[in-house]
Amino acid sequence: MLFSMTVANEEEVKTLIEEQVAPVPAEIAKLKETADSNVQMIMNLDVEELADRKNILQSIESFGMNTMKSSSEKNALLQVSVGRLSKTGDEGGQVAKSLTELHTQLKDLDPSVIDFAKKGFLGSLFNPLRAYFQKFQKADSVISDIVVSLDKGRNTLKNDNTTLEIEQQALRELTKTLDKEIHLGTIMDTSLETQLELARNRQEDPEKIRFITEEVLFPLRQRVMDLQQMLVVNQQGIMAFEVVIRNNKELIRGVDRAKTVTLSALKNAVTVASALYNQKIVLEKIEALNETTNTLIAGTSKMLKDQGVSIQKQAMETSVSVDTLKAAFTDVLSALDSISAYKQEALPKMRETIQQFKELAQTGEQNIQRLEKGARLDM
Structure with missing residues (x-):
């Protein structure tokens, strides 16, 4: 994959996932070889041999079930973890609270509302420069605590992303297996249909043709459909992981920007305020x-x-110098407003993705339960 600074949309992310999980040509050739071998064994089946019939039926029945069950478990965990992690950037999250507190502190220290040239009786009694500098000293420890809290929130987001990337990779591997099984089943389906048509033309044993059609081809085609449904659920799961990972990265970058701008503004403000006071x-x-x-x-x-x-x-x-200080604080508040706007736009999309995944995961689970119930009835 080439280096790119282009932001991918949802459809591009889905296409990328499909490309990553799709079998490579060498794997497809191997799958075709396996499918041809399986079809040959099925067509050579002696329907009078109960053991041979049972062996083939069990193979068809168990085909893809382990991958589907593992995928279902991963998607169930995804529903819980994504729902929990999405709250990290919500209004009740540590990062969101810290950014709000930082915004409040800086707004309170905004020098644009202070008349540094104030004169008269009140001006001599309450020195605006001295009062502003004292307010700055009091707020400095509060802002330091907020910065520490932002660092903790940033580390939490990074740790969450590490966990999410591991789970996403595991789900991606399961999806690769699903895609291979779908390819295998599809190739066998096409080949069996062709071989059955040839057998009818040769007027082979009708009972054998009926058995292969109804007891082998039919459940095989059903299983391929179930695997395709689970594949879509898994793809939605991988995309849900990707949405949370990317939003967490944006929050991390937002925290870094807030810290950088804030600390620079504080340094400038203290220097200018001190200089103003001393000059006076x-x-x-x-x-x-x-x-x-x-x-x-x-x-x-x-x-x-x-x-x-x-x-x-x-x-x-x-x-x-006062104008410079005011401009610096205006930039700080603008940066924090941009971060707040990003959170408000990102959160509804995260909830929508989680809800879509939840509905797809429920559909996949219902299909698996239906298959398992059918398996128990056939025993």
Whole structure:
């Protein structure tokens, strides 16, 4: 398979699965050889020999049953595991809760709602820079705990994917076996039909032709149909695994993005807030010194005027740093909103896939129970 960055849709995923489980030419040739040998033995059957008849009937009856039972068990486990794992990214999941908490903390720290240039009586009494910096220090430990929680959720998702990939591979191997058995049964069906027609033309024993038609060809064709139904159920199961694995990977990437952007924004915010606070203190000291100097040395008025321009320039540069901080937080909140939107879009699709699989798995189980019930009646 060539390297590709193209995202496959559901139909492409199904086609890929069918290609992966389909027998290769060498296997098909081997299956045809086996089918021809089996048909030859059936056509050479002595219907008067009870042991030979019983041996062939038992072989037809047991054909594909082990694979169908194993597939049914895997699909039953799939229904439970996918239903449980899909909740990992739901609103009650650890990752979802942590992202919501992180969003709340960052929104509370958004500097766009703070007037850093606040003046007047309240401005001197409640320094907005100092208050913002203190709020940042209090939130820092909370955000650190949230980041730890996100790391735990990310590791859980990775472990879930490892388990899912193992189960998916096991189901894929069973599906490969099913596909081979379907090929074998289909080849035998076609060959038997041809041989029976030739036998009728040669006017061979009618009882033998009846026996092969009704007791061998008919149940063989039924079993091929059952195997085809189970094959579809298995393919749906593999696709259900794939949906959860891919959604988990998206959540993992979302957590990584949230951590990267958040930590960078925090670092910038702390630096800028500290710089703003320190600059404010320095500016106040310079203003006080200039005022004192102005009363003592009248001849330095021009120098004080130039110094005042420099101070205003520094104040303007401080304003630019605040804009940068605001832009950084806007980007952070936008990234988190994108992650939330992705979860809302992905979850209904996961539930729909699980429900489709559940219905197909129930149909497969009913068919297996019907076969097993029929087997008991024939004993």
